[in-house]
Amino acid sequence: MNIGRFWHRAPNVFGLILFAIFLAITPLWVQSNYLLSTAIFIGIAAILTLGLALLMGYAGQISLGHAAFYAMGAYTSAILTVKFAYSPWLAMALGVLITGTLAYLIGKVIFRLSGHYLALATLALGVIVFLALGEFRGLTGGPSGLPGVPQLTIGGFSFDNDVKYYYLVWAVFWLLLAFSLNVVNSRIGRALRAIHASEIAAESVGVDASRFKLRVLVLSAVYASLAGSLYVHYMRFVSPQPFDFNASVRLVVMAAVGGLASVWGAPFGAAAVILLTVLLRDTLPFFIKNASGEHTVIVYGVILVLIMIFMPEGLTSGLLKRRRWPSFRSKK
């Protein structure tokens, strides 16, 4: 093995090992079921954010309807297992296939246009999917949803409690993170960074920009679909409400907080936003009478605008840079 290459990747390998240890021991000191369940939701959101961060940070494109891909994974799993008695794993794979194909078709059209049509197209997709979930009652159960989604099992082993599900979700996230790091540090990642820096320059050295953007879009849709399947098998129920426009915006906030410059930001962004939501839900009623979920959205808005104005690379990398700034200056 090439030693230089090894050392180049060492921080990531080291980081992945540390992160795995951290994830493994977390349930040992988190005893509360409430917190453990929150950790599962953070894991699912982190998978979604990881895909979105790849799309935003590396392909320079934004999806404002990512909840649609999430919903497609969730509903494919739910419908196939509940109505047609498919194996959950087969349903999950089919969800990935369907969602990935849809993302491919959309990207194929959109990336032929210059500019930021992906934002508008995904936004429209988000609205269409959300409306369709409520309209096609026969299949989706309409607004009241679809109960009775089975548990995930492997052989005789069933993911029937929060601790087991915690390990499942975070193991999936960890694998996807490792895979994403590989993508980012490969030829594809270099091509994407080149596109991000200057699309014209990248194309002039032979990088087919739209093909690489398309791949990242499909990858992020596949992540979202997996997250959707994991979500329904945990909730054992699905309804359209978690996949509305606000959900897509929340995902963008998570990606922005986590930082667009590194895939490592995804779990932090997801954790920060979800913990903040929990905190706001518990404390906001003290400040504002009749505060509801919609009010917490204001806080997201303010965070989003402030981060984008002052730290467009995201909160995590923004803060890291700020910290290094003085020492860098004093040396000069």
Add this chain to the structure above:
Amino acid sequence: MPDYGFGDYLQFVLSGLSTGSIYALVALGIVIIYSVTGIINLAQGEYTMLGAMFAVTFYKWGLPLPLAFAASVIVVILIGMLIERLTVKPVRSASPVTLIIITVGVSIIIRGVALLIWGATPYSLPEFTPGAPLTLFGAILSRQRLWIMGVTALVLALLYYLLERTLLGKALRACAINQTAASFMGVSPGQMSLLSFALSAALGAVAGIVIAPLTLVSYNMGLMLGLKGFVAAVIGGLVSAPGAVIGGLLLGVIESLSAGLISSGMKDAIAFLALFVVLLWRAEEVTPRLRSLLRRQSEVEG
């Protein structure tokens, strides 16, 4: 499918045109901001909500309707300018993704603050001239729909005059065509950006106020109107003012016909499917040729 006569189809088209006028106004606001600043302003729909909300509030305070209309438009213009100064001016050179995210943030802040101020209960505004609906060749049309089309026509005429016949309008268009060249000629891109936000806010507020008597006014009405405005703007090519108007009217008619003939539940979904069809069409060879044709024409004119 029920058996429809000529009158029914005429009614679908006319009510589609009046709803389409609203989309056209919203789309125009989007096009103006996009051409001048390059920002896809996803908060555009919120101006319609603010316009309607302030008009309702001022009317409740006892102001006569025309005065409430004018006051509301002025307040929304000021809000639009404030938003430009607070969120766009500090990041003029940011990447498009950053700018889009900022406008999304602005829209959720506006929506949230509106919920805080006005609550979740919907309000209503009386029709401008109450009375029995008018009948035309078997089509029934409420008076407010005539008001919508009339006001839109007036606004379009004023906008045309402003953009084509005044120095300020010329400066704005110059900035949209080539910012660097315009700034050499003494046009300040910063001021034009401010002006574009003021204009879009005014257009949005007018749209919100004229539609208010037909629909209930609530804090979340802007989201759907804004999205429809986008579909209309994209149909029109995103940089063309006449295109935005045509796109808006077309979308209104498509929606109205599909609600009448197919299903009212899927009306919104059909509008967004239209967006995909348009994007598909634009991705093909057709539009670049059309665009270069338009450009040549404007070069001849300019």
